[in-house]
Amino acid sequence: MNFDLDPETAEMRDMVLRFARRELAGPSGGSGDAPAGPGGFDAGDFRRRWLLAGKQGVVGATVPGRYGGSGLDAVAAAAVLEALGEGSPDTGFAFSVAAHLFASLMPIVEFGTEEQKLGWLPALCSGERIAAHCVTEPEAGSDALNLRTRAERRDGHYVLDGEKCFTTNAPVADVFVVQAATAPGGGFFGLSTFVVDAGTPGLSVGPPYRKVGLRGSPTADVRLDGCVVPADRMLGAEGAGASVFTSSMKWERTCLFAAYLGAMRRVLDDTVRHVGEREQFGTPIGGFQAVSHRVVDMTLRLEAARLLLYRAARGLADGSQDEIAPALAKLAVSEAAVQVGLDAVQLRGALGVLDGEAETLLRDALPARIFSGTNEIQKNNVARAMGLTGRRPGRRR
Numbered sequence: 533m534n535f536d537l538d539p540e541t542a543e544m545r546d547m548v549l550r551f552a553r554r555e556l557a558g559p560s561g562g563s564g565d566a567p568a569g570p571g572g573f574d575a576g577d578f579r580r581r582w583l584l585a586g587k588q589g590v591v592g593a594t595v596p597g598r599y600g601g602s603g604l605d606a607v608a609a610a611a612v613l614e615a616l617g618e619g620s621p622d623t624g625f626a627f628s629v630a631a632h633l634f635a636s637l638m639p640i641v642e643f644g645t646e647e648q649k650l651g652w653l654p655a656l657c658s659g660e661r662i663a664a665h666c667v668t669e670p671e672a673g674s675d676a677l678n679l680r681t682r683a684e685r686r687d688g689h690y691v692l693d694g695e696k697c698f699t700t701n702a703p704v705a706d707v708f709v710v711q712a713a714t715a716p717g718g719g720f721f722g723l724s725t726f727v728v729d730a731g732t733p734g735l736s737v738g739p740p741y742r743k744v745g746l747r748g749s750p751t752a753d754v755r756l757d758g759c760v761v762p763a764d765r766m767l768g769a770e771g772a773g774a775s776v777f778t779s780s781m782k783w784e785r786t787c788l789f790a791a792y793l794g795a796m797r798r799v800l801d802d803t804v805r806h807v808g809e810r811e812q813f814g815t816p817i818g819g820f821q822a823v824s825h826r827v828v829d830m831t832l833r834l835e836a837a838r839l840l841l842y843r844a845a846r847g848l849a850d851g852s853q854d855e856i857a858p859a860l861a862k863l864a865v866s867e868a869a870v871q872v873g874l875d876a877v878q879l880r881g882a883l884g885v886l887d888g889e890a891e892t893l894l895r896d897a898l899p900a901r902i903f904s905g906t907n908e909i910q911k912n913n914v915a916r917a918m919g920l921t922g923r924r925p926g927r928r929r
């Protein structure tokens with residue numbers, strides 16, 4: 533397989549890298565600096581960054597050009613997210629962009645009518661509007677199809693009632709892509725997806741959470757209380773909600789995690805510099821085998837995870853329905869990020885526990901094992917796809 537980027541994608545990647553280094557260099561709640569607002573998050577600065585990212589074509593990267601996007605495929609999108617993660621220490625911002633793009637805009641691209649796409653996507657691609665995806669509920673995390681949020685059809689509209697939690701971008705979102713049960717207990721075909729504007733009566737957002745990592749990405753609860761949504765706000769057919777969700781997770785598990793590849797690269801490069809400069813016992817510590825082997829292990833984890841991610845991205849770009857490749861990519865990148873973060877802290881000695889890029893990577897990596905389906909759920913998915921269902925095989929004749 534050829535993993536080289538074509539010249540156009542390489543140019544886009546370099547442009548995003550320069551943009552991230554120039555415009556996203558400072559923290560936005562990510563580095564432990566004094567929190568600018570509730571949840572350690574500065575909404576004004578976030579909007580400013582978002583608009584700039586919109587101008588670069590980043591927040592609508594995979595949306596076709598006729599709806600205002602950049603029309604990139606999954607491989608090019610992974611390269612863009614990797615550049616964002618490498619160029620900026622604010623992995624939370626890259627995470628927010630990815631949640632907006634892959635879990636909210638791509639469902640509109642893949643399931644929306646022409647009218648819905650033309651109505652919603654241009655402003656979401658330009659950076660004027662921000663989207664959030666509401667699935668998780670207090671009682672429905674990994675068991676994501678078992679939602680309590682109801683959408684009841686009445687005349688020409690639906691009434692939504694329920695509670696969502698851990699919604700990325702909720703404190704700044706203009707548009708919410710909401711999963712709700714139209715046929716409670718109906719399993720895979722019991723859910724439907726709605727696109728709800730912020731400001732719709734009955735939709736309210738809680739205060740931003742204070743999180744251990746990804747502090748540049750705002751997260752909050754979303755409440756739906758008798759929220760009336762016109763029927764033409766439904767995405768796909770009634771009962772298609774689980775398909776919308778599954779499709780968005782395929783994008784997330786592949787392309788979102790590329791931001792962590794970039795973050796690992798940035799921290800690894802800085803680690804190599806540190807162990808080459810820091811002297812103990814009269815010699816740079818990088819000369820001690822225990823140190824150099826740790827750096828090699830960090831490199832091995834990053835490069836192996838990177839290959840799995842780009843292989844999954846290639847499959848997605850080619851229309852593959854393979855469930856295993858995105859799950860393995862998600863597992864490999866998130867586990868590598870945690871271990872690379874731990875190693876980067878250790879190799880800096882006491883400096884590693886001060887605010888800085890190493891401890892930020894570690895904090896930002898912890899949620900990566902949880903969102904987009906926990907790593908345990910990914911292993912369940914892979915095992916199921918391998919035919920390991922836990923059921924007794926039929927008797928041999």
Ligand SMILES: Cc1cc2nc3c(=O)[nH]c(=O)nc-3n(C[C@H](O)[C@H](O)[C@H](O)COP(=O)(O)OP(=O)(O)OC[C@H]3O[C@@H](n4cnc5c(N)ncnc54)[C@H](O)[C@@H]3O)c2cc1C
Pocket residue numbers: 631664665666667668672673674675697698699700701746751899902903904905906907908909912
């Ligand atoms: C930073 C961040 C951003 C997020 N953004 C969003 C968002 O934008 N929109 C949204 O809808 N959600 C979002 N989430 C929520 C996320 O999708 C859920 O946290 C995730 O699905 C896990 O659900 P849970 O937290 O309720 O954990 P639980 O489901 O309660 O799981 C707890 C533990 O039990 C394990 N477990 C559960 N079931 C099984 C099983 N069958 N087999 C093996 N182990 C199991 C899990 O792996 C985990 O270790 C976000 C989460 C985080 C951390």
